[in-house]
Amino acid sequence: MKVFHLITHFDLGGAERVAANIAESATSGIEYHVVEIMRGRSAYTPRFINELRSANVHIHRSVVPDINWHFLVQRIAALLFPIRLLYIMLRWQPDVIHSHTETPDLALYVASLVLPKSLFSHTRIVRTIHNTRLWTGLDGVGCRVETFFRCNNASIAISDSVRNAYAERYGVEAPIINNGVAEEKHPQTFKPLSADRINILFAGRLEPQKGVATLCNVLKRLSADQRYFFTIAGDGSLRQLVEQTINNGGIDETPLTNARLLPPVFSLASYMASFDYLFMPSEFEGLSMLSMEASINHLPVIANSAPGLSDTLPPDWPLMVYNNNVDDWAKLFANYLPTVNRQQLADKAHTFAVEHFSVRKMQQRYEEVYNNKNV
Template structure:
């Protein structure tokens, strides 16, 4: 069976990681390919391609530049993609096409409109990675979502994702949780010794709770117990640099490639996200014994035990400051790491995810 995963680009991202983890399955008689819609260009791109090739996954590069400008280039990519997909269909004859995130969603929808007959014998699978789809693009949503609902293609990654989807589009979707694994750990070289090292890693976008992140760090500017490592990039970089750039308790970093192999170096991961799909970062942290300080939001709360003591409601600044000032300095870190790791191991194994998707590929409904 030949399975093609369509992702936005070969780059660092939760959906890309999910596609890669599925494609690295060693199930006999399963041939995996990964296609990027827009050409990845980060330092992580070559690492991603090397990892896939070493696992026997065929990578298909794109010539379309990866430019973020009001979703314009993504729409152009969707318009041009059918010709590229036509070659793939005629050359490879995929049994399954599995799409991840909105740009690939648009591309397969466009292809189905232009060449509908070519998909008659191909199973379409679509993973919903987020609780908020097509943000600011309701007209596109009204075109594309009926297509995936009609083809029974949707699979959600968490209860929160499926509930949000049903509320908005009126359709149920089965759940397959994302899978993560224990990674061999190494020492992160920029730790600040004699302090608790707190990691934030993610896109500098409103979804990730950047204003709250800045508020917390600024409020703790004179607390000598902590050092914050803020790794990422995005449209809110100017805010991050303006508010945190001059603080002695903060290091602002570019995205840390191979982050999962450094997680045990840090003391806590700070995630003040407003919403998530099912946070791969949180699951990887727990699996590798890094306790998470989290906002109780859809897609993030699903990744941690229900009684997790480092969860706050509504991104409350006072609740975060209470944790940092009164709880974390005397918390039993090993007990928290054990609790998180046990929960992750029981709920989010990679092999379980691979097997459940492969049942779907074979037409065995969830």
Template sequence: MTKFQRPALGDSSGSTQPIVSAHPIALWVLPVSDIGGVARHVMDVARNGLPGFRLVVAAPEGPLLDQLRVLQCPVVVLPDPVDGAPRFARALRHTVRRLEPAVVHSHLAMADLLVAVATVGLPPALVSTEHHVQADQRIFHGSALRAGSRRIAHHSRIRRFDHLIAVSESTRRAMVQHWHPSAPITVIRNGVDRSPAKPSQPGLRVLSLTRLSPEKNLGMTLRVFARVHAAEPAARLTIAGTGPQQGELLSLADDLGLSDVVTLPGFVDAATALTQHDVVLQPSLADNLSYTLLDAVNAGLGVVASAIGGNDEILPPHCLVSLDDAPAMAAAVIEQGLDVTRRPNLPQDIPAVAGMCRHVVEVYADAGVRTTGSADDDNDRHDNDSHDDDGATAIRRAPDSTVVIAYYRNGSTLRAQLDALAHQLDAPSFEVVIADNEGSDRLAMIVASYADALDIRVVDAHDVRGQCHARNVGVRAARAEHIAMCDADDVVGPTWVAALHRMTSAEDVLATGPLRHDVINPPAVWQAKARIAGLDEAPRPYLLGPFGYLGYETFVMGCNLGVRRQTFLDLGGMDETMLGGSEDVDFSWRALESGRMITVDDAALIDYRLRVDERDVRSQAYRYQRAQLGLWARSRRMGRPVRGMSLRWALRETAALPALWLTTRHADEITRLCVASRCGGTTGNLLGQLSVRRPRLR
């Protein structure tokens, strides 16, 4: 039993009646107690709870702690770090020693840094959630020097953290870009409980609901609204919130002749304000995954925002406008106000609050924190055999198909794949076998939540490293005669299982379908992929099917493969020595050489997830080229007529890379991703050639 005390106001040591908890403590640490997006996040978690944990929040005195007391969430009052970071750190260290939390979870940069200092030599796991990491660090830090020093500090403190959480994919990319973190990152988007559908009415009551500070770009809000009012005189604007720019904004509204149609009421109840307006306008310079935008979409309002940060993870393209295009932004406001059919809907990958909390607990498990009443209690549900009430074993009918998924650190994406499998159309009976190549505590919790929706189980495959081993273990564990293989980070289409089963039932073939790039990936990422493939313009839909390799035969990608189980075993499965890629090429070629064919059906479509930041793109291209050279050398020894490899070309291209990188380091994102792929692929090709040619070069 863990014991701690509810502290008295202003006293971090506590002096009131002990609170007894049967669960380990998750101590959340914040450097401020203002009411804003981060406070909303904390209060939502306090209302819902963290399954298996007791939440305690430590922060300076202020409105957040007042709200948490109303919610009966235990709090610890810490000194304000503005009055002295050392005092904050000492008080926090004392709190950690006294409460003995299983995990200390920091929010916001100041808390991240002070937690790293305050917990040196103490046992709890460290986790941080990043809410406000921008691609342009100067937005918050003012100068390149300050941004650079903060970047170094974060890179250093992350070495002490077990896991990082990003509230959006754009936040994760910025973390990788600026901090080069050694700890794993999981994206857990801010959760919103979906409201029942409400009838929307047209109107141009425009709302800005944010802090009145420079990064919110409220001067542009007024200038855009001036264009809206000129076209639609009935339009009205409310700028709700508090902050240092209130006087400046009142003056600008007067200069623009908008004093009679613009109000600045200060702090308002957000939920009430949303019911009294038609469109939210937010041309912010810095957003990650804005609660204002989430709530506005959830409430059925029109929304127009800047095309920055995580806004494209909430809003469709027609709701996003470039910051340098005020006329287009004004037109979008008018459209959203008057045409209710153009208003956005909440994306499916935005979790409910309970789902968000569950994902946080899964991260704690990844960080090595065990809790009471975890998914371990449910492991017996996933045995191959079922049991009657009298304890006798009942033989279950084998399913028609087995979906095999190799798993390695895919906790942030697996749910999307399992959701897609749980909603298959016209599918035969099928089971899902997840081959765990990580040895993950978190995986059991994820799988347990799908026990009612899928025939699903986990098999252990972490004794040998590599995706090939995991796939082989999964196929051997399959109860069905037909295998459908996919990856844990993609999303299968609604008829995927049915299409693959139909093809492999008709003939002994390798079955597959197209991979679609332009649905689950950011636009710059799939457009860069098209440019890398030599396309002048990226098509939409952007589909990729089987293609020839090394001038020899076509192959089926392992992330979208249907095959008979016995055929897979007869061919020897995937080659477990091929760790970096090309294992599916090798398997496909062995199947073709045995007399089997490849069959393609568009109904077996998969949304394919691409690497989204430069470092991952470069690393993947490097690994693929190294693996390709290994397959090339093996094929030459086997007498396959694969095309030649030019060492001279590889040397020349590698020599040109430094100049290429220098001339494009400040280019647009698409160009940078293309250069990253070229750098990784070229160096991988060169080192691969040197490796396989080494005996000849001696």
């Protein structure tokens, strides 16, 4: 059986991580391929490619540059993709095409319109829904793409929150296969850390979805609290806001002495044990890989009660604030966090992650779908 995963690019990302984790399955009789729609070009790209090749996964690079500028570039990539897919269909005759996120979803939909239907007659279409919000600003396009996936009975949700959000918007309840994560076998020490302080990590895209505005408000509120040190690792459209907050967010608009901004950290899971807590004020998620990786690596998560984020943590998780209320965040940091038993929380989260988010379980359930068995 030949299974082709379509991802946006060979780069750092939750959906890309899921596709790689599935494709690295050791199940015999399945040949995995991973295809990028836009050509990844970050420092992480070679590592991602080498990881796939080490697991005997076939990779297919794109010639369309990955330009994070406008939906127009993604649409151009989607319009050009049928040419590549025609070659793939004729050369390899995939048994399964598995799409991840909106750019590959759109590319596959466009290909289905322009390529002969006979090419897909023996190909199973699978699509993972990775987020609770789809097609923002592209409602018309989104409705047509979702009709295509509904007709192919293709969609699989990664969490209860994703399934419920999709059903509310499109009227279809997708089956659920939870994402899987693995415990880091070779932890590394993150340098430098702030000695004698509680080290808080914020990692991810600096975009509105990740609660960056809330992060900045919390940094301002805690500007005089030297019990904490925040390491912010990421990049994105709100990078300037974070820089301004760190440079001018203290008392009398002085630079913060308890926060720093770094570029994205690759192989982040291997460094998680160096920190005391992971701070995630996300507005929404699909099923947060970052939160699950933190829990399985004994790093407690301080989380907003966002759909797709709360699903990754044990019930009644005490390090959670509702609706990103900044006053509640200030109380949690000022009063609760310094007194809590961190190790007990880390153990509780680890146990929950191991029980619910196994990589092998995820691989086996998707392979049942590929074999046309019930999820």
